[in-house]
Amino acid sequence: MNPRPTTTERGQMSEMTRALTEREVAELLVLSVATLRAWRHRGKGPRFLRLGRSVRYLPADVADFVRASAVDTRAVSSSDGELELRESQL
Numbered sequence: 671m672n673p674r675p676t677t678t679e680r681g682q683m684s685e686m687t688r689a690l691t692e693r694e695v696a697e698l699l700v701l702s703v704a705t706l707r708a709w710r711h712r713g714k715g716p717r718f719l720r721l722g723r724s725v726r727y728l729p730a731d732v733a734d735f736v737r738a739s740a741v742d743t744r745a746v747s748s749s750d751g752e753l754e755l756r757e758s759q760l
Contacts, residue, residue, distance in 0.1 A: 689721075690732065691726065692707070692725055698732065718731070
């Protein structure tokens with residue numbers, strides 16, 4: 671028989687694994703809920719959980735999505751420099 675977690679343990683567990691709603695994630699990312707839904711249907715956006723009919727997002731998955739969406743401007747500017755170099759050689 672498994673003992674039930676204490677109130678403190680339940681509080682710590684829910685704090686570590688609390689899943690966010692669509693609205694919470696949309697507010698965090700400054701997007702509309704409709705955009706999140708469209709991304710989800712296209713297989714884009716952060717990983718999500720389906721709990722029955724509810725959709726939830728784990729904070730770590732949202733953070734991973736944000737990190738993966740970062741664009742390295744140095745990579746963009748170096749490719750622009752290559753284009754300028756090629757154009758000047760013509």
